[in-house]
Amino acid sequence: MPTPFIRNHQFNAIRRQSELLIQALRTVADRNVLKAVRDNAAYKLDELFPELPDERRRELAALSELDTAEQFQQYLEGLEPWREAFPPMSNNQLRKLFPKTKKLNAPDMALLDFRRLTYLGWTDIAANRMYLVYPSDGRYIGIAGRFTAVNKKGYCLICNGYEEIALFTVKTRPANSPPDYYKAFGNYICLDSQACNRRIADTAALEQFIQTIREGKAADA
Structure with a gap:
């Protein structure tokens, strides 16, 4: 093989x-x-x-x-x-990425074709939450935030496709800031992450967005 x-x-x-x-x-x-x-x-x-x-x-x-x-x-x-697969992960690994989420409504891993994933993303409609997992340097990066459906098409930050989008907003707590101070970063991304994964042809924008969030030290929103 x-x-x-x-x-x-x-x-x-x-x-x-x-x-x-x-x-x-x-x-x-x-x-x-x-x-x-x-x-x-x-x-x-x-x-x-x-x-x-x-x-x-x-x-x-x-x-x-x-x-x-x-x-x-x-x-x-x-x-x-x-085709190289997205590193398979278990539901237990997912829960460890988002420890502050008491009930994580994760996708069914058995139904995913990991060869067709650049990132793992899903929404929890009931909790108004969006999740994103990306493999980097042998480990996983997990980002959680709120999503706001805009009920129209637009250009996705991640795949640059013109599709149904949502505003993904992540709260961060900058270093040396007061305990109650937060800064929000937001971008429009595809509401359907599987469709986004079918289109993404360059990871630069996705990695830059993740880096921006990590430098701001993401806080549970």
Whole structure:
């Protein structure tokens, strides 16, 4: 079996390049333009995996040489064994991430496909709470906050998709601040985290948001 190395957001980025190539092949007649699109796809894939062995890079770069929708589909299906799963975790591990939440309504782990997760997110409608878990440096980072549904579409901070969003607000207690002083950080993210995970192709915005919260020392909101 191949050693998995393609994270969820990287697979999404590869799929996005395949979609751009299919669109170009269907709509562009100029060979020079098509070549530029193919070259750009090869460059984007190379950028995704800067430390990958040359042989594996060449296999991925084959995407830029494909011509039909069927070939692109077969290519993507062939990547499935190489997909690296989100580190599996138990409900007990989840509870330890959110010790101040007395009753954590966590998702059913048995129903999740961890290969298709960049982050684990869910909402507790009854408690008006939103939770986010992200793996970093061999451990999990858990962030909890309040969510406000806006009942309209907008751009998600995490995946940059135009979808149904909610305002995710996290209270923080800065260092050396009075006990009753809090600062709130908020951003609009997808209400449906599974749909968000299907679109995210870059983790930079997500990691920056998490870093901002952690530097502010998240407090239970």
